[in-house]
Amino acid sequence: MKKKWLGLGLLLPVFGIIIGVLSERVDKKESKAPSVNTYIKSVTLKDFSIEVMSENNENQILVNYPKTKSKKINQRLESFLRDELSSFKKASLENNLKEKGSFFQSFETYKLSSDIVSFKFNVLRKNSPLLQTESQVITKTYDLKEEKELQILDLLNEKEDLQSISKYLYDKFSKEQSPPTQKAKVVLQSGLKPVEKNFNTFVLDNDSLIFYFAPHQINMDTKAYTQVSLPLRELGEVVTPQILVGHLKEEAEKSKVKIPSAQQVRNKQLANKKLLALTFDDGPDPQTTPRLLSILKKENVPATFFVLGNRLALYPEIVKQEHALGHQVGSHTFNHLNLPQLPMKDVQEEIKNTADLVQKTLGIAPQGLRPPYGATTPQINEQAQTPIIQWSVDSLDWKSKNADQIEQVVMNEVYDGSIILMHDIYNSSVDGAARVIKKLKSQGYTFVTVNQLIEARGKLKNSQVYFNATR
Known part of the structure; x- marks a missing residue:
């Protein structure tokens, strides 16, 4: 595998990249928005750099991945990348076709604080030119000080707080689907079931917790990822104190909209x-x-x-x-x-x-x-x-x-x-x-x-x- 610094635009015609538009709503009109013939350029911030890896042998591969100041996190990012490429190459071999497949990955960087950073990887796979392009969003959030990856439950005061987020989003989307069919309700309930796998694709920016729900996860009609942003000021009762950095703590205290914590729900019942x-x-x-x-x-x-x-x-x-x-x-x-x-x-x-x-x-x-x-x-x-x-x-x-x-x-x-x-x-x-x-x-x-x-x-x-x- 060779590392090369290349102009990304040079390889675009080869890949024929098509990325679906992220839908911010679950209603039918938004979810059917057409795809666009473009690619998401990798974006990084100060203290992070963009590494480029490319191949043009058995398959056409162009990958961007971030590099931080933490050696341990960099090793984990490279290990993640190797696993993704290994899985792609294995699938390409199993197709037993002579035509080249393609794998493209760019990323975007989000920063909550000096210690907490998120990377959103935009991945396009095509195991063969004869097959359809598969798009995927993968996210990684790290505590740079502790040098560890954060999962959704690491952000919450307790595991049951995921239930509060789940209920809030279910009520929100149910109102937008008016009137929701029984089948749509079942899909929404399943996709928002308060389990880690449903909510672990997320990033933290300077004022929001952003979830990315896979196609058909919460809306059976959409073929694109659904992006949902929750302002951190509304999550003040749910997230751990380390998330409410700087002005966010004061904003959370003053916020008129507050998603209740699991503890508050229990207290009300008691x-x-x-x-x-x-x-x-x-x-x-x-x-x-x-x-x-x-x-x-x-x-x-x-x-x-x-x-x-x-x-x-x-x-x-x-x-x-x-x-x-x-x-x-x-x-x-x-x-x-x-x-x-x-x-x-x-x-x-x-x-x-x-x-x-x-x-x-x-x-x-x-x-x-x-x-x-x-x-x-x-x-x-x-x-x-x-x-x-x-x-x-x-x-x-x-x-x-x-x-x-x-x-x-x-x-x-x-x-x-x-x-x-x-x-x-x-x-x-x-x-x-x-x-x-x-x-x-x-x-x-x-x-x-x-x-x-x-x-x-x-x-x-x-x-x-x-x-x-x-x-």
Whole structure:
């Protein structure tokens, strides 16, 4: 395979390139727009260059591909190209025809930020002059700092957020097809089913997430790719904070149109149910916490764990398990000291050291701070930069260490919207929690994490103190 810097226009007559017009809508009129006899010129930006590879032996090949400043990403791009060409050549050989086939590839470059770049490859294959030209759009998005490729789920706060995007687009296209036939609905539902393969052809530019849907994927009448742009300001509830760079964060906060996150959808569904949150302090413990996690998993009950930094340092795998099982992990500071009695510098260290360790262990910041003994001040709350979670029902498990008494206290004091305080470092507390869960379920309560409880009934704000979340 030879690398050559060539003028692209010289080879155009050889390839007879025909690229279908990208349709921005799914309506029948737009999708039947005629193809044009032109090609998309490769476009790059500062810090990226265009490499050209050509062959004119068994097949006619002209390929453009980008080169970045990352050696690792360049190797992946070249590997991708080799795989595409290998697949093309294999298909050409299988046709067993003497005429040459052709393969053309150009690309366009999109940049969200200094760290995140997307490449859209426009590919035309013709395994033989006797066969029709096949066009394809392939996209690659990279985090240049981390030197890794980003898939659609890497952009979202959680996997279920793809459902929100799917529903939004389904509603949008359904309105444009008026009235949509049953067959059109089936095609649209299938093409927009919230699975990765349906949404992994995308690019990120400076203000939009752009999807490319293959011919017939969402519209049975179109023979061209359908391009759909979603403004990032409308996706502020769905995408991860790293996507909302520069002005986008402020625009997302002010946007009148906001695609709801999966969490917001769940919160809306929860709002009118009898809710409560079980919380556990002072862990993790190598004996009692795993036993509690087993009970919670069996009962399908989410909980919130306020972990001590000094114990997280000893048993990180247990906290990883808490997080993996869908529980909320918050901070209980590092050493369980009475914060108002400390100099502000020490308070900051107690909070920061635990926050840094949670971030390192789980990849996310602590979800809430519970100050030891519930002791805090407005100044401490401001330092925390996370919601301050107190409680409305104290099980007194630390005092009684008796499962019967724990059950009695909780059942006497619980109400809709309660935040229940327990500890995961006593066997009696684990036994008491098992009993409480069964009793409260029989009374029609739904268990949620603290954040889910608060968001179902109001708004979660940093440095604000929460004791409960009543309607």
